Amino acid sequence: MIKTIAFILLRLIATLLAVTFLTFAMVALLPGDPVDTILGTATRDPAVEAQIREELNLDDPFLVRYGNWLGDAVTGDLGRSYITSQPVADTISQRLPVTFQLAFMSIFMSVLVAIPIGVMGAYKQSKWQDTASSAAVQVALSIPNFIFGIFLIWLFAVQLGWLPASNWNRFSDGVVDNMRTALLPALALALAQMAVFSRLIRSDMISTLQENYILSARAKGMSDRYILFRHALRPSSLSLMTIVGISFGALLGGTVVIETLFAIPGLGFSLINAINGRDILLIQGITVFIAVMFVVINTIVDLLYAVLDPRIRRK
Amino acid sequence: MAANETDIERLIDVHDATATIAGSVLVEPVSSFTVPQGVKAKRKTPWGIFREMPALVKASVLWLLFILFSSIYAQLDIRVFNGALPLGDPNLQLNGFNPETGEFGTNVRLEGSSWQHPLGTDALARDTLSRAIHGSYVSVTVAVVSVMCGVIIGGLLGSIAGYVRGKTETGLMAMLDVVLAFPALVLLLALISIFEVRSLFVISLVIGVLSIPAYTRVSRANSLAISNREFVVAAQAIGTKRWTILRREIIPNVLPTLLAYAMVAAAAVVVVEGTLSFLGLSVQLPQSTWGNMINQARGDIRINFSQVLYPALILTLTVLALNQVGDFFQRRSSFRGSSL
Numbered sequence: 001m002i003k004t005i006a007f008i009l010l011r012l013i014a015t016l017l018a019v020t021f022l023t024f025a026m027v028a029l030l031p032g033d034p035v036d037t038i039l040g041t042a043t044r045d046p047a048v049e050a051q052i053r054e055e056l057n058l059d060d061p062f063l064v065r066y067g068n069w070l071g072d073a074v075t076g077d078l079g080r081s082y083i084t085s086q087p088v089a090d091t092i093s094q095r096l097p098v099t100f101q102l103a104f105m106s107i108f109m110s111v112l113v114a115i116p117i118g119v120m121g122a123y124k125q126s127k128w129q130d131t132a133s134s135a136a137v138q139v140a141l142s143i144p145n146f147i148f149g150i151f152l153i154w155l156f157a158v159q160l161g162w163l164p165a166s167n168w169n170r171f172s173d174g175v176v177d178n179m180r181t182a183l184l185p186a187l188a189l190a191l192a193q194m195a196v197f198s199r200l201i202r203s204d205m206i207s208t209l210q211e212n213y214i215l216s217a218r219a220k221g222m223s224d225r226y227i228l229f230r231h232a233l234r235p236s237s238l239s240l241m242t243i244v245g246i247s248f249g250a251l252l253g254g255t256v257v258i259e260t261l262f263a264i265p266g267l268g269f270s271l272i273n274a275i276n277g278r279d280i281l282l283i284q285g286i287t288v289f290i291a292v293m294f295v296v297i298n299t300i301v302d303l304l305y306a307v308l309d310p311r312i313r314r315k
Numbered sequence: 316m317a318a319n320e321t322d323i324e325r326l327i328d329v330h331d332a333t334a335t336i337a338g339s340v341l342v343e344p345v346s347s348f349t350v351p352q353g354v355k356a357k358r359k360t361p362w363g364i365f366r367e368m369p370a371l372v373k374a375s376v377l378w379l380l381f382i383l384f385s386s387i388y389a390q391l392d393i394r395v396f397n398g399a400l401p402l403g404d405p406n407l408q409l410n411g412f413n414p415e416t417g418e419f420g421t422n423v424r425l426e427g428s429s430w431q432h433p434l435g436t437d438a439l440a441r442d443t444l445s446r447a448i449h450g451s452y453v454s455v456t457v458a459v460v461s462v463m464c465g466v467i468i469g470g471l472l473g474s475i476a477g478y479v480r481g482k483t484e485t486g487l488m489a490m491l492d493v494v495l496a497f498p499a500l501v502l503l504l505a506l507i508s509i510f511e512v513r514s515l516f517v518i519s520l521v522i523g524v525l526s527i528p529a530y531t532r533v534s535r536a537n538s539l540a541i542s543n544r545e546f547v548v549a550a551q552a553i554g555t556k557r558w559t560i561l562r563r564e565i566i567p568n569v570l571p572t573l574l575a576y577a578m579v580a581a582a583a584v585v586v587v588e589g590t591l592s593f594l595g596l597s598v599q600l601p602q603s604t605w606g607n608m609i610n611q612a613r614g615d616i617r618i619n620f621s622q623v624l625y626p627a628l629i630l631t632l633t634v635l636a637l638n639q640v641g642d643f644f645q646r647r648s649s650f651r652g653s654s655l
Contacts, residue, residue, distance in 0.1 A: 018493040026505060142635035144586045146593050147609065147627045154616050154623070253498030257590050261613075271501070272594055275508040287505040291497045298496075 004306050012299045019291045020073070024066050027284040078285035083277060088285035091270060098168065099259070099266035103251035105182055106189035107244055114194045118201025119228055125206060133198070140195035146257045149188035153261075156184060166263040185262045189255065193247050200243055204236040238308060245301035249294040372643045375636035382633055386452040393449075405441060405449040405603050434625045437612060443622060446603035447629055453597070453604040454633065457519045457588040458581040464523035465580060469530025470573050474565050476531070477538025479557070488535070491528040499525065503587065507596055515598045518591065522584055533576045537569045571648040578641030582634045589630050605630040 060068070072079070078088035117137075121130045157165035163184055169177040208214065209232055217227050256268030263269070267286055274282035365376065392402055429435070434443040476484040494502070503525055510517050541547060542565065550560050591597035592606030600607065605626045612622035 015493065015496050019496050022493060022497075023505070026509065138638065139635065142582070142638050143631050144589055144634065146590060147631060150609065150613055150616070150623055150627065153613075154620055158617055158620075250498050253501035256500060256504065257594060260594060271504060272596075275504060275596065278508070283505060283508055287497075287501055290501050294498050295496050 001306070005303060008299060008302050008306065012295065015295050016292060019295060020070055020288055021066060023284060023288040023291065024069055025062075027280055028062065028065065073288065078288075079281045081279050081282050083279045083282075088282055091282060092267065092285060092289050095265060095267045095270050097171070098264060099252060099255050099268060101171065101182060102186055102189065102255050102258070102264070102266060103248055105186035106193065106251065107248055109186060110190040110194035110197055111240070111244065113190070114197035114201060115233070117194075118198040119205060119233065121198065121202035122205030122209060122232075123224070123228060130202075134202075137195045137199055140191050143191060145188050145192060145254075146261055148191050149185065149258055149261045152184045152188055166261075168262070168264045181262075181264075185255075185258045185264060188258050188261075189251065196247070197240065197243060200239060201233075201236055204239055205232055208232045208235050238305065242301055242305060245297055245304075249297035252293050253290045368643060372639050375639040378632060378636045379640065382451050382629075383455060385448045386455040389449045389452050402445050402448060405445040405601075435619070435621055437608070437622050443608070443625055446608055447605065447626055450603040450605045450608060450626070451629075453515060453592070453602065454585050454588055454630075456515055457522055458584050458637075460519035461523045461526045461584045462577045462581050465526045465530035466570075466573055466577055469527040470534045470566070470569060472527070473531040473534025473536075473573075474538045474561060474569050477535040477540075477569075478542045478561055478565050484535075487531075491531055494525070494528045495532075500587070500590070503591070504596065507591065513597065513599060515602075518588070518597055522587060526580060526584060529580060530573065530576070534569045534573050537572050538565050541565055541568045572645070575641055575644035575648050578637050578644060582637035582641065585630070585634055585637065 069079075076089050078092070080087050081091070117133050121133050124130045153165045156163045163180055167181055169181045171178045205228075214227060214232060217231055222231075252267065254268075255266055256271060258264070259266040259269040260272050267290065271283065271286045271290075273279075274286065365373065368376065388402070389405075432442050432444065434447065437443055437446065472487060476487050503521065506521050506525070507513065507518070510521075547560060547564050550564055555563075588597060588604070589606035589609075592604040593610045595607065595610065597604055597606060608626040609623055609630075612619075612626070616623055
């Protein structure tokens, strides 16, 4: 057990080092001089330029700069944007709750819908209910989320006028207002996940329903509904937890398009703005932050799995 | 002697459950019953595979061929025939100033469907059908480049890793795990942001390189399974060289599964390119792509939804078709694998 956990943690550290190094290298080896970005390419004072070089340690060797940058990053200092001179960490901490809320809502919705669909697909295997839901899942998997998002805007904002087409109300501005702006984007993100989750639950349940303990529960005369949701669903919760964890990590980056579409001030939207404005440090900061979150969440899922499932522990 | 032949025929039928009995048998008449050398699974012609597909998969294949043909047609139009083929100029703004006649065009922007413009015109009064056909070229190129990178480089690396094992495998997979540790879209955006000029070449190359790790994983898993099979052990036992085994035993068996995966992966790549162009981070304007058509038209959904609908429908149908065909080949190859 302890050996497994130690191994997972060791792998986490190695991956984090590699991921941060790759992000840093990507930006540091970029053609072009950061000083040009800060001062502009017009005539400039050599003294000021030297001072900036000194401040940013631009003349140090590459590995030293990586070490310094990593040391700062661990303490929460990702540098200041060359363009707005706002600390990158501040931007991230302002934007993160929005993305977090979207990710959480869409996961919640997709699990809520996926469980009944998946359970029904397994229960009515090869009957018309299963065929229909499988076909719907196939289609749902093939619709890109930004297209579904536009369709939702067209339907609920333009045609029906029930919900706003874009914009964002903060949670502190009132829960109802916040929900009105968060519902459509979360729904747009939920579609593909719902498809993935229900597929997983269905295939998991089909194998569970063939187990002997299901047969004995049936022989005891328990109702089908009780067996399905109390007995058969439980073993699937482990794999469901895994995929929910992975999806949550992936969503932190995956919200990029939806946030842009709905003009939501989350992490993804500021990443796109940073790319369009060529705000190098902000791109670097957000990329490394999302990647680290992704790796850490995946590791937590691994750890939970090791703790909860004795079969993994023994390996 | 006749009995021998029917024996072999039966053998073939058992061996290849999908074989049609009516087809001619690939066995030469044997004079004495030795090792039946000609006995091998009958190779299906593309037409034969097409015929065994369910109707929906058939329709998907036809749709994909149509998209492929459109992209070739658009390129022929530009590069060979100089716009002489019957297809409107995708960038001609029909209400713009025409220097030849000295007049402004009369077409209204966001026009509905008509005989001249089957899918209508967009906000700049450009022919949507023509733009969609020219846009297919970008999607097809990105998908083809990514599949080629994945199958050739990823397939080779994965086959080697799964067969050779040891430090080669550990090192290789550790490197790929770092790439896979990033959320794919974020890494792609970060890489794309480095390039000032986003040509089709750059876009397809970046997406292609980023697709390699996933292909490597798939082919490694298959190569691992195949390396333990009796025919590989037999080849090793008679002293066949490693590279020869890799070339003649491992790779031909990894390839069918990998190609089935490639279809599904290509679907994902088409979505990724659509996303990039939707964000305005793919190839430069005025080159039309399905994604940037959707992006340009979405501001006008209150006036005319159809301009969003057509490119969105084309993109979604293409992704759906790729998934359907990929699933079909995946089922087929797993069925064959289990019956071997």
